[in-house]
Amino acid sequence: MEVISDQEDHTWFYSSNKDMNDFRLSIGSTSFKNKRNNNEDAVAWAVQPNLAYFIVCDGLGGHAHGEKASMDTAEFLLKEIPKILKDLDLSDKETVYDATSNLLSRAKFMLTSFPDNRDTTLVLGLLTNDYVMLFSVGDSKASFRSDEGTTEYNTTPHSYGHRLWNTVRTLSEIDFMHISLADTNEFQLILASDGMDDVLNKTWHRAQSAIELTKKACITDTDNASCIFIKGVRRSEEVSCGDMPQLQPREQLQLST
Numbered sequence: 102m103e104v105i106s107d108q109e110d111h112t113w114f115y116s117s118n119k120d121m122n123d124f125r126l127s128i129g130s131t132s133f134k135n136k137r138n139n140n141e142d143a144v145a146w147a148v149q150p151n152l153a154y155f156i157v158c159d160g161l162g163g164h165a166h167g168e169k170a171s172m173d174t175a176e177f178l179l180k181e182i183p184k185i186l187k188d189l190d191l192s193d194k195e196t197v198y199d200a201t202s203n204l205l206s207r208a209k210f211m212l213t214s215f216p217d218n219r220d221t222t223l224v225l226g227l228l229t230n231d232y233v234m235l236f237s238v239g240d241s242k243a244s245f246r247s248d249e250g251t252t253e254y255n256t257t258p259h260s261y262g263h264r265l266w267n268t269v270r271t272l273s274e275i276d277f278m279h280i281s282l283a284d285t286n287e288f289q290l291i292l293a294s295d296g297m298d299d300v301l302n303k304t305w306h307r308a309q310s311a312i313e314l315t316k317k318a319c320i321t322d323t324d325n326a327s328c329i330f331i332k333g334v335r336r337s338e339e340v341s342c343g344d345m346p347q348l349q350p351r352e353q354l355q356l357s358t
Contacts, residue, residue: 116128116129116130116311119148119153120148120150120336121148121149121150121151121152121153121228121230122150122151122230122336123230123335123336123337124228124230124282124333124334124335124336125333125334125336126148126153126228126331126332126333127331127332127333128146128148128329128330128331128332129311129329129330130144130146130311130327130328130329130330131144131311131314131315131326131327131328132144132325132326132327133315133325133326133327134325139168140168140325141159141160141161141167141168141170141171141325142157142158142159142160142171142294142325142326142327143156143157143158143160143168143171143172143174143175143176143327144156144157144158144175144292144327144328144329145175145176145178145179146179146329147179147182147183149183151191151229151230152183152186152191152227152228152229153227153228153331154178154179154182154225154226154227154228155225155226155228155290155292155329155331156174156175156178156179156223156224156225156226156292156329157223157224157241157292157293157294157327157328157329158170158171158172158174158175158221158222158223158241158294159171159221159222159239159240159241159294159295159325159327160172160219160220160221161219161220161221161222166215166217166219167219167220167221169219170212170219170220170221171221173211173212173219174208174211174212174221174223177207177208177211178204178208178225181204181207182201182204182227185200185201185203185204186200186201191229191231192229192231194232194234194279197227197234198234198277198279201225201227201234201236202236202275205223205225205236205238205275208223221239222238222239222240222241222294222295223236223237223238223239223241224236224237224238224241224242224243224292224293225237225292226243226290226292226329226331228290228331228333229282230282231281231282231283232279232280232281232282233245233278233279233280233282233288233290234277234278234279234280235254235276235277235278235279235280236275236276236277237275237276237277238275238276239295240295241292241293241294241295242255242292242293242295243255243278243290243291243292243293244290244291244293245278245280245288245289245290245291246288246289246290247285247287247288248285248286248287248288254278254280285335286334286335287332287333287334287335288332288333289330289331289332289333290330290331290333291308291311291314291328291329291330291331292328292329293314293327293328293329294325294326294327294328308330311328311329311330314328314330315327315328
């Protein structure tokens, strides 16, 4: 199953329960225009039995076609990730890292080939039954927390001036993180655009859903606010992720003023 945000619908929310071989996932994804004139964020994700991948892009405000840059990148990765990984041994982490890094280089080339200087940030999460890989370019970020809070990781966002795809010259400038799930029965993973920074820094470990985080972000900031919120429970455990509602009517998502 693949899901990608609709930038024409500036208040956008989707949630679903999906099963991998070893984990049951509850996934919520949001993208709010908030107080900006248009929505330059894009979110996308897909779940397969042995692999799930999550993408949040934030088109560069003030540059031409920021919303096209984010959507083009999200759609490109959503289409290409299963192609490059389908024949790989996903337990070979170095091979998966190399293939994904090369794909990010191709995405960069796609963007820089346009003459209008379009650009975006990116945070990408790969989830297998054994580990999580996080790739971050720019000031979008990801946060991971295991059950009981014994393991907690946050990617390190680059400064605004270093967030551009055009400034990424080598793979060392892409923030990377690998997290083993070998001893993890439950986890929480959030990928978010920089419009969520204040809320994530203060409350992400207490949050229960994407819509909760995004509504709070829209109160404290004016920027577009987008995130993917994933809860995972190992299927061998007698634990339920709980039921999440399906696609919600827009009128239920209006922010209080």
